[in-house]
Amino acid sequence: MGQQPSLVVVEGIGSYGAGLSDRVLLAGFPVAELSTMGSADRRGVGKTDDLDAARIARSVPSVDVDRLHRPRADGSxxxxxxxxxxREQMTCERTRAVNSLTALVRTVELGVDLRKSLPCSQITAIATWRTRSEDATAATCRAEAVRLAKRIRGARCGVG
Incomplete structure (x- = not known):
């Protein structure tokens, strides 16, 4: 009797399961990921590796093979x-910096009229502010505004 064809189903083939998927592919086995396991399927049951493994093993035989995600083999x-x-991390960092700068110039009087969102030109102007002779609170907040504006400029100015 010949060997039956095998399929190895790995959760997270595009992220934390990528290394395992690569090794399984190199060993000559086809690899796929079940695409239908959502949080709704786990509602009220919880999430652990053991529960997920058992749930995936039970559900794969009933799934059409064409609905399984296959990893792409190329290294690029x-x-x-x-x-x-x-890019996603830089976008999140820029958004955090814009939100922090907006909150700062709205709560501390630094000479910025901010009734609307910060335009790129205002961020550029803040990034070039120089230190002034002012009380410690205003000086600290001004330095933080400059730091945030420079971070935003470094991660692209577009805030919209």
Whole structure:
């Protein structure tokens, strides 16, 4: 009797399961990820590795093989994934800095009229502020505003 075809189902083939997926593929086995396991399927049951493994093992036989995600074999995919994650992190960092700067100039009188969102030109102007002879609170807040504006400029100015 010949060997039956095998399929290895790995959770997270595009992230934390990528290393395992690569090794399984190198060993000559096809790899896929079940795409239908959502949080609604776990509602009231919880989430642990053991529960997930058992749930996936039970559900895979009933799933059409065409609905399984397959990893792409080319190595440039990992580089692209790293760049996408880096871009997302920079976007989040920029958004945090814009929100912090907006809150700062709205709560501390630093000479900024901020009835609307911060325009790029105002961020650029704040980034070039120089130190002044002022009380310690205003000087500290002004220095923080400059630091935040420079971070925003470094991660692109666009705030919209």
């Amino acid at each position: 995919r990992a580089a692209m994934r790293a760049l996408v994650v880096a």
